[in-house]
Amino acid sequence: MQLLGSSTSPYVRRIRALCLQYGLECQLDSIDIFSPEGREQLKEKNPVLKVPALIDDEQTIYDSRVIARYIMNKAGTRAFSWSQENLLTLVDAANDSLVTQLISIRSGIDINADNMFYGIQRERIADIYQVLDQEVLNGAFDHSHYPTICLYCLLDWAEFRELKTYRDYPGLSAFVAKYQSSQFFIDTDPRN
Ligand SMILES: N[C@@H](CCC(=O)N[C@@H](CS)C(=O)NCC(=O)O)C(=O)O
Numbered sequence: 001m002q003l004l005g006s007s008t009s010p011y012v013r014r015i016r017a018l019c020l021q022y023g024l025e026c027q028l029d030s031i032d033i034f035s036p037e038g039r040e041q042l043k044e045k046n047p048v049l050k051v052p053a054l055i056d057d058e059q060t061i062y063d064s065r066v067i068a069r070y071i072m073n074k075a076g077t078r079a080f081s082w083s084q085e086n087l088l089t090l091v092d093a094a095n096d097s098l099v100t101q102l103i104s105i106r107s108g109i110d111i112n113a114d115n116m117f118y119g120i121q122r123e124r125i126a127d128i129y130q131v132l133d134q135e136v137l138n139g140a141f142d143h144s145h146y147p148t149i150c151l152y153c154l155l156d157w158a159e160f161r162e163l164k165t166y167r168d169y170p171g172l173s174a175f176v177a178k179y180q181s182s183q184f185f186i187d188t189d190p191r192n
Contacts, residue, residue, distance in 0.1 A: 001019070001024065001025065001026045001027070001054060001055070001056045002026070002027050002029050002054070002055040002056075003015055003016065003019075003026050003027065003028050003029060003052050003053075003054055003055075004029045004031060004041065004042070004045050004046065004051055004052060004053040004054075004055065005028060005029070005030070005031070005051035005052040005053075006030060006031060006032065006033060006051060007028065007030055007188075007190060007192075008157075008160075008190040009051050009052070009157075009190075010095055010153040010154055010156075010157035010190075011050075011051065011052055011064040011095070011153075012028070012051050012052040012064075013153045013157070013188045013190065014064055014068070014146075014149050014150045014153045015052050015054070015064055015067050015068065015071070016028060016184075016187075016188045017149045017152075017153070017184040017185060017187075017188050018068055018071055018072075018146060018149055019071060020183070020184035020187060020188070021144070021149070021184055022071065022072075022075040022077075024071060024074065024075065026054075029055075031051070033049075033050075033051055045060060046060070046062050047062075048062050048063070050062075050063075052064055052067060053067075054067045054070065054071075056070075064150075065088060065092070068146050072146070080146065080147075083140070084145065084146070084147050087132075087135065087140060087141075087147040087150075087151075088146070088147055088150060090128050090131060090132060090135075091128075091132070091147065091150045091151050091154050092150075093124060093128060094124065094125050094128040094129065094132075094154060095150075095154045095157075097121040097124050097125050098125060098154075098157075098158050098161070098163050098164060100121055101118075101121060101125075101163055102161055102163060104118070125164055129164065129166070129169060129172065130169075132151060132169075132171075132172065133169040133170070133171040133172050134171065135171075136151075136171035136172060136174070136175045137170070137171040141175055144179070144182070148179070149184075151175065152175070152176065152179050152180075152182075152185060155172055155175070155176055156176065156180075156185070156189075156190075157190065160190055160191060
């Protein structure tokens with residue numbers, strides 16, 4: 001399998017970590033999604049113009065959640081429960097808002113501006129971090145399943161990009177401390 005993506009993307013990292021967890025071979029085809037060449041490759045492989053995209057022989061899959069289902073199917077694992085789907089939706093919504101913030105910063109836009117659009121993103125991120133903190137304390141992320149991988153990739157990436165810190169949240173801080181020595185997170189660290 002070939003994964004079109006970048007080594008810094010939290011959405012790409014979660015798929016790389018999942019493949020490592022299952023011992024499945026997945027080659028990262030690294031692109032700069034904002035360079036002219038990268039955009040050409042994206043247009044050819046994924047019309048959504050986002051990473052990751054998975055290419056497995058003739059089959060191409062868009063979107064990390066669908067790719068995860070595809071990989072779990074290949075590995076013979078059950079799909080997500082409804083509560084796991086909700087955890088993934090929470091993580092994805094916060095991650096999407098943070099990606100919006102990062103692209104805005106790189107476009108020279110002030111994400112702390114007092115306007116409706118950026119106010120909504122800040123509110124969503126803060127509320128979801130609060131909910132996820134509580135979910136961690138309630139034990140929802142005690143196991144190393146796919147939502148756990150996604151939460152770790154979100155928290156570590158937001159910290160790495162200096163967009164939002166998990167350190168103000170006791171549950172999230174304990175969560176990162178628990179998982180940071182996992183080999184599949186060390187092997188996919190965006191700083192390396
Ligand atoms: N729902 C998508 C989101 C993927 C995503 O937003 N990827 C970012 C990179 S971290 C991206 O490609 N952004 C480009 C853009 O928003 O134009 C997934 O889960 O795969």
